[in-house]
Amino acid sequence: MLALKDVSAISFREASGKSLGYAVHASQTKKALKRIGVSFSDDAKVVFHQMAAAGLEREEGKLNVLYTAWESELLPPQYIEGAKQADLIICVSDFVTNTFKRYLPKKPIVTVPLGVDINLFEYK
Numbered sequence: 001m002l003a004l005k006d007v008s009a010i011s012f013r014e015a016s017g018k019s020l021g022y023a024v025h026a027s028q029t030k031k032a033l034k035r036i037g038v039s040f041s042d043d044a045k046v047v048f049h050q051m052a053a054a055g056l057e058r059e060e061g062k063l064n065v066l067y068t069a070w071e072s073e074l075l076p077p078q079y080i081e082g083a084k085q086a087d088l089i090i091c092v093s094d095f096v097t098n099t100f101k102r103y104l105p106k107k108p109i110v111t112v113p114l115g116v117d118i119n120l121f122e123y124k
Contacts, residue, residue: 008037009044011062015051021069025114026050029067049086053100054078058085065089067112070096075103083107 010033014026029050030040047059050067054076058064066086070079080103083089089109091097097111 009039009041009046011042011044011047011059012040013047013049013051013057015055022051052079053082053086053089056082056085063087068092068096068100070099073099073102075099080104 012026012030012033015022029048033040044062046063046065048065048067049056053066053068053070056064056066064086065088066083067090068083069092075083083100083104084107086107089100089104089107090112091100091109092112092114094111097109100107100109
């Protein structure tokens with residue numbers, strides 16, 4: 001599987017104007033990607049969708065990565081259909097990862113926490 005650290009340029013899609021939470025996180029994600037040397041280009045082979053799964057519009061001929069969150073154990077149909085369009089799903093927590101895996105067990109899904117070291121902080 002292609003590792004994001006091996007990608008020099010990506011197309012970045014976000015839920016700007018549709019969700020304040022995603023817009024805030026997207027701005028921080030862009031800064032972090034720039035710090036590790038990733039540039040942004042609409043011609044890139046990888047499309048990074050940072051949004052609710054229901055908003056994903058697949059770009060054919062490219063690797064479509066969905067970075068998303070969700071707050072329930074149940075996914076609505078539009079989230080399932082959107083997530084099916086992704087080649088890889090990155091979730092913000094194990095809870096979100098486990099939720100998506102219940103609905104899409106064969107889809108590559110990984111957890112990338114939002115800057116929280118789970119070895120230092122535990123949920124209580």
